[in-house]
Amino acid sequence: MNIDLLGPWGQFALVVLAIVVVSQLVHRLMLPVVRRLAGYSTLFRAIISRCDRPMQWLVPLIAIQVALQGLPEDLRGLSSVQHLTSVLIICATSWTLIGVLQGLADGVIALHPATVSDNLSARRVHTQTRVLSRIASTGVLIAGFAFVLMTFPRARQFGASLLASAGVAGLVVGLAARSVFSNLLAGLHIALAQPIRIDDAVTIEGEFGNVEEITATYVVVKIWDERRMIVPLGWFTDHPFQNWTRQGSNLLGSVLLWVDYSLPVEAVRAEAKRLCEASALWDKRVCSVAVTDANDRAMQVRVLVSASNSGANFDLRCELREKLIAFVQREFPQTLPRLRAELSRSPSASPG
Structure with missing residues (x-):
């Protein structure tokens, strides 16, 4: 051919x-x-x-x-x-x-794997990397769209005429997209200052959960019961919230017991120490017992324990609470909280 x-x-x-x-x-x-x-x-x-x-x-x-x-x-x-x-x-x-x-x-x-026990540095790097990469990708996408428009002569003329009326149009667009731009700026703030990071344990509006994802405009918080809370990025810069893992994942937790005054505190202290040493959830930092309150009926014994993260701390507290209650019931059942009353005869009452 x-x-x-x-x-x-x-x-x-x-x-x-x-x-x-x-x-x-x-x-x-x-x-x-x-x-x-x-x-x-x-x-x-x-x-x-x-x-x-x-x-x-x-x-x-x-x-x-x-x-x-x-x-x-x-x-x-x-x-x-x-x-x-x-x-x-x-x-x-x-x-x-x-x-x-x-x-x-x-x-x-x-x-920077986050699967290690002390993953504070890794979570910091993950947060910065993911937020900045998404912002940069958005910028590349916008720039590419702008370059495509510039290849059309009529689009360039439209852009010139739009710039001529940029005063009113810019004001309208700025007011309409204020929340969007504020969230983008909040994303930069979170990436640099890092008030929150990926997998941080936080309490927001009374809900406890972990930061699962940080996008360019919102944060996904995984609640302990598998629900997801979607929070705009700007919310974290305008409202106070609790970050349980800001400086590290190690946490302290307390177990409170109300018991009678006759309970020997030293026996509870020794039992709590034994239970902590036998538990794989304890990180071997803090295990202390102290009487923190008392009223006219009972005293409050606080067991303060530490664990490597919030989940382990919660499980450790539950384990200690159950076993200490069983210990008191088994060894000192008479020291469980009770209501005392003194009965006396009336002076005017005559004997039968």
């Missing part, structure tokens, strides 16, 4: 087909080599994993754009094809850049 009979567009279609086939063959041949080289670097491996699919589009599109330069400038429809290719290249480039950002985030998170 004579190639000249196909015309410029027919010849160009063959060139495009050859570019796609060659690029896919090169990709299949080079990918195992690149992955083997990337095996020595966690960051590089994560980036390659995220950029594999967009690079399959970006490389042939660039080659096609270069091949378009060889066509005659007066060829009908050439400008439209070049414009379409440019738009696709911008989209593929934005996709690749977002993949690089996400790959960097995945690599940094993999280098």
Whole structure:
């Protein structure tokens, strides 16, 4: 078959087909080599994993754009094809850049595992990485959309006319999107100052849970009963809340017992120490017993214990409470809380 009979567009279609086939063959041949080289670097491996699919589009599109330069400038429809290719290249480039950002985030998170017992530093890195990568990805997406619009002449004219009336339009848009921008700024504040981090134990509006996810505009808090609380980022900068793991995951917890005055506190202290040492939940830091209150009926004995995290602390407190109550019932049943009353005869009462 004579190639000249196909015309410029027919010849160009063959060139495009050859570019796609060659690029896919090169990709299949080079990918195992690149992955083997990337095996020595966690960051590089994560980036390659995220950029594999967009690079399959970006490389042939660039080659096609270069091949378009060889066509005659007066060829009908050439400008439209070049414009379409440019738009696709911008989209593929934005996709690749977002993949690089996400790959960097995945690599940094993999280098700082949060599965260790003392994961404060890892959770700090996870929070900064995830929030900043999502903000940067949003910025790349917006920039890519802006570059696509700039390729359309009418869109550029529209942008110029919009800038001419930016006073009123900017005021309206600013008021309408105030909450959105405030949440984005709050996201930067949380990423840098870190009042909360991923997996922090927090109490918000009377609900206790762990920070499960931090997005660019809101935070997902996993409540202890498997519910999810969705909280806007701006809320954390405007309202007080409790962060149980701000400086570390280790926590103190108390077990309160109301008992009679006749209970020997030393026996309870020895039993609490024995129970703590026998429990795998105790982190061997604090185990103390003290009388913290008393009234006209009973005294309050507080057992203060420590654990490596909030979940272990709660389970340890429940375990000690149950076993100490059983200990008092077994060894000193007469010291359980009781109501005393003194009965006396009336002076005017006559004997039977």
